[in-house]
Amino acid sequence: MALDHNNLDRETPVKGWVVKNGFWGRIMTFLVVFGPGLIVMEADNDAGAVATYTQAGAQYGTHLMWLLLLLLPITYFVQEMVVRLGIATGQGHAAMIYKRFGRRWGNFSMFDLQLVNFLTLVTEFAAIALVSDRMGIPPVIGVPVSAIALSFLVMTGSYRRWERMVVFLCLLDLAWIVLAFLFAPSVGSIVKETFMPSLPIGGLSSDYLFLVIGIVGTTIAPWQLFFQQNCIADKRLRYADLKASRTDTLVGACMTIAIAGCMMLVGNAMHRHGIVFTDPAQMANELGHLAGPVVRWTIFLLMINASILGTTAISLSSAWAFGDVLGWSHGLNIKPKDAPGFYVAFLVCVLVAGGIVLIPRAPLQLIILSVQVLSGVVLPWALVLLQILLNDKEMLDEKFVNRPWNNVINWSIIGLMLVLSALMALQVMQPDVFHDIIG
Amino acid sequence: MVLKKFNGQNDIDMLNEGYRLVVHPLDDVHEEKVDLNALGAMTLKPAAFMGLVMVRGYILLSVGLVAFHVIKMAHIGL
Numbered sequence: 001m002a003l004d005h006n007n008l009d010r011e012t013p014v015k016g017w018v019v020k021n022g023f024w025g026r027i028m029t030f031l032v033v034f035g036p037g038l039i040v041m042e043a044d045n046d047a048g049a050v051a052t053y054t055q056a057g058a059q060y061g062t063h064l065m066w067l068l069l070l071l072l073p074i075t076y077f078v079q080e081m082v083v084r085l086g087i088a089t090g091q092g093h094a095a096m097i098y099k100r101f102g103r104r105w106g107n108f109s110m111f112d113l114q115l116v117n118f119l120t121l122v123t124e125f126a127a128i129a130l131v132s133d134r135m136g137i138p139p140v141i142g143v144p145v146s147a148i149a150l151s152f153l154v155m156t157g158s159y160r161r162w163e164r165m166v167v168f169l170c171l172l173d174l175a176w177i178v179l180a181f182l183f184a185p186s187v188g189s190i191v192k193e194t195f196m197p198s199l200p201i202g203g204l205s206s207d208y209l210f211l212v213i214g215i216v217g218t219t220i221a222p223w224q225l226f227f228q229q230n231c232i233a234d235k236r237l238r239y240a241d242l243k244a245s246r247t248d249t250l251v252g253a254c255m256t257i258a259i260a261g262c263m264m265l266v267g268n269a270m271h272r273h274g275i276v277f278t279d280p281a282q283m284a285n286e287l288g289h290l291a292g293p294v295v296r297w298t299i300f301l302l303m304i305n306a307s308i309l310g311t312t313a314i315s316l317s318s319a320w321a322f323g324d325v326l327g328w329s330h331g332l333n334i335k336p337k338d339a340p341g342f343y344v345a346f347l348v349c350v351l352v353a354g355g356i357v358l359i360p361r362a363p364l365q366l367i368i369l370s371v372q373v374l375s376g377v378v379l380p381w382a383l384v385l386l387q388i389l390l391n392d393k394e395m396l397d398e399k400f401v402n403r404p405w406n407n408v409i410n411w412s413i414i415g416l417m418l419v420l421s422a423l424m425a426l427q428v429m430q431p432d433v434f435h436d437i438i439g
Numbered sequence: 440m441v442l443k444k445f446n447g448q449n450d451i452d453m454l455n456e457g458y459r460l461v462v463h464p465l466d467d468v469h470e471e472k473v474d475l476n477a478l479g480a481m482t483l484k485p486a487a488f489m490g491l492v493m494v495r496g497y498i499l500l501s502v503g504l505v506a507f508h509v510i511k512m513a514h515i516g517l
Contacts, residue, residue: 014445014447014460014462014466015445015462015463015466016444016445016460016461016462016463016466017442017443017444017445017460017461017462018442018443018444018445018450018453018454018458018460018461019442019458019459019460019461020442020457020458021457021459024442025458025459025461028461029459029461032461032462032463032464033464088472088473089472089473089475090470090472091472091475095475099475099476099478099479099480100475100478100480100481101481102480105491105495108495112498159465160463160465235465236464236465236467236469236470237464238464238467238470239470241464333465366509366512370505370509373505374502374505377498377501377505378498378502380494380498381495381498384490384491388487392481394481395473395478395481418494418497421501422501425501425504425505
């Protein structure tokens with residue numbers, strides 16, 4: 001059991017801080033727990049998310065801001081369940097699925113996770129290759145350098161060191177807020193479209209619906225469940241940390257959604273100037289012509305940062321899952337020589353995904369398309385298992401198990417995800433289907 | 440004084456005088472958690488089992504359709 005910090009005897013050697021009760025006490029208690037919630041949310045603003053949000057802004061201005069407001073509670077409620085599960089059990093998500101559902105159902109989850117993760121990793125490296133090319137650095141140099149930097153970031157043998165570096169990278173994303181201020185339309189129009197949405201000129205179209213589905217798909221992903229629960233297990237969060245960990249997740253959700261909104265506003269600048277672009281790197285060049293080279297380079301660096309954050313989280317969620325299922329020694333607190341399987345799995349994910357990007361004429365467009373659809377398609381499965389685990393009264397005590405209102409909200413989210421995944425799959429199968437129905 | 444590093448027995452008395460000790464989880468003693476190995480696999484009710492089979496079936500079908508579509512787009516022999 002953890003120490004009772006208010007009833008220590010004089011011999012107890014403890015490393016910590018003595019803080020005045022009240023405001024500062026609460027802040028310090030929060031700060032020692034802070035990290036997993038911010039990282040899991042902010043890492044979701046990866047390369048694919050930058051492309052989707054800026055494209056949404058470029059095509060529809062502020063007309064999709066309402067969707068972000070809707071996604072804020074959804075992302076929070078899903079990840080909050082993971083927080084409770086992680087703190088109650090101290091185990092990784094894959095381990096929990098295998099132990100409570102058995103190998104058959106566990107294998108399905110593992111297959112889904114590894115397939116979608118690997119394809120997503122390829123897209124992250126594709127973004128790094130694209131940006132490094134636009135920056136004048138050949139991808140054959142830019143991609144390996146990024147992969148090596150990423151490996152150094154992860155293989156320190158200290159969860160705490162890794163977490164501090166990644167939180168710093170997450171905070172760099174705040175630069176999107178500055179960019180949004182540079183290019184934002186009036187505050188009134190942002191507030192109006194967020195709280196009282198209206199349809200764009202031309203009304204409801206297949207493109208609009210597809211972007212709605214794309215935004216939902218990019219905001220919630222299966223790897224997030226595995227990643228945050230393993231972070232919590234590695235950080236050894238205690239029962240008493242539940243409240244602070246929920247706050248961490250809420251702060252992460254708010255920051256991520258706010259930054260997603262800022263990406264839309266930056267994309268909106270292109271909409272207002274009537275400039276068409278195919279990818280965010282091209283957008284950076286165009287905005288550079290309008291606002292100067294600092295803006296261009298800032299967007300380039302933010303794109304690389306988004307890819308690095310996404311790659312770190314996704315490759316770790318894969319390696320953690322392998323460690324959980326195969327019984328390897330695993331965790332960021334363990335040095336590479338003591339957890340070879342875990343770190344080799346991480347390196348294989350990174351190196352193979354990075355290598356594929358460097359293959360001439362690799363079908364990257366096809367992979368990017370597949371990722372968006374597959375991620376949306378397999379997400380409901382991961383959510384259903386999560387929901388069943390949170391109702392497992394044999395495993396969780398009353399403080400951690402879902403309340404009836406949790407179940408109503410979460411089954412509604414799962415229902416929504418099933419409908420959206422069906423629409424997304426339908427759209428890929430029959431690209432004109434929405435056009436035929438809606439126009 | 441709002442914040443200071445804990446200095447063992449010199450600071451113990453402060454903990455009863457409006458101060459608290461904040462310890463990073465990694466510096467704290469391991470907390471005992473639920474033993475999943477002892478619990479074993481959960482028993483799924485027939486309705487829950489059928490629900491899982493149906494969701495899985497739907498997802499396998501969707502993944503298969505997506506894979507077929509992607510292979511067709513890539514012009515790999517289908």
